[in-house]
Amino acid sequence: MTTSESHIDAQGEGLPRRTLLRAGAWMAPVIAVTAAVPLAAASDTPSGVELVSPPYFEIDEIGDTVPIVFSVTAVAAGSAATATILQSGPVAQWESGQAIEVGTVDGDGEVVFIAETLGEGTFTVTLAVGGYTSSFALTIVLA
Template sequence: MESELGGDPGARGAMGKATSRRTVLKAGAWSAPVIALAVASPAAAASTAASIELVSGPFEGVDVGDPIPLVFSVTGVADGVTATGTILTGDTVVEWQDGGTIAFAAVADGMLFFPATVLSHGTFQVEIAVGGAKELFTITVSAG
């Protein structure tokens, strides 16, 4: 007995009957939305927007050589995720405590801490990137 799937005797259902093309197409039509939903779910789960806010400052009455803590509040990012802080302009105003213009910090209790050292008074820009979010902050350091 030939099946409707091109004569393949192995193309039989659980009851030993031939599986028709119509049955195969019906199963495919029902499985397509399930597969599409399974593929779309991880993206939807990861769609929580991360946000970053500077919570330290203003930096007034600061002397050259003083440390200043750049502290940021982070939402939508799990503790332990690593953030990057990059001094984009004003690298003569501050530097990260390790002496460079790029630093890394881990989110802890929804906060990021980047210690910097004042090199002179003025304005600088720092970019913080974490959890898919990237924010640019303009910060001024002034003498007292």
């Protein structure tokens, strides 16, 4: 590296080479961050999750099944979603009998889980899609 100034720098016109190098070094991270934004926007992390099903189910008898439907925005069809039932007493379980149910986001941006009722009361369903997790309280009562 030389410490002498170029002919243009000596005359006071233009920018010193060191200034240009410093500016270039700071531009690389800015370009990288700007390029990463569209990638994050197209990821499998939803911009919103909404419970489509009513939060209150009125059933005819214990053992009935209820569809729990979620709408997930900004997630590609075919993306996996998992749902877990949390409860203080036996109110519901997944129809499959599994502790965690795995579903797939359809072309309309919805994912459906089927729960079997075990009793009356309130339970929580925790939904996870991509890096997003949210919980929803649901209630089951006999008609």
